[in-house]
Amino acid sequence: MNSDLPTVAVRLWRADAVVLFDWLMSTDLDTVPITHPAQKQALADLLSRFEYDTAPDITGVTAEEITAAQHEVAKDMDW
Structure with a gap:
């Protein structure tokens, strides 16, 4: 990513x-x-941002953590 370009934080x-x-x-x-x-x-x-900005907090998650996160994100879905 070109570091000279404007960025936003999410x-x-x-x-x-x-x-x-x-x-x-x-x-x-x-x-x-x-x-x-x-x-x-x-x-x-x-x-790339996930890999470089959040490692190892996001990139090092276990299968169990992924399953738990999927459950948390999907639990309040109406569809």
Whole structure:
């Protein structure tokens, strides 16, 4: 990521970050439906930020922690 470009800070609930990181790590970004190549790049950039900005808090989670985070994020869903 170009450090000369403007940035924004996004605060996520830790469980959301765990779920997103796990999904990004296990998803073939070439199969994600996109309408512009920048969307795929933005997902790859998000994965990089998780890897570099949250390691090892997010990148070192266990399978049990991922399952717990998925449960927490999904428990109040109405769909």
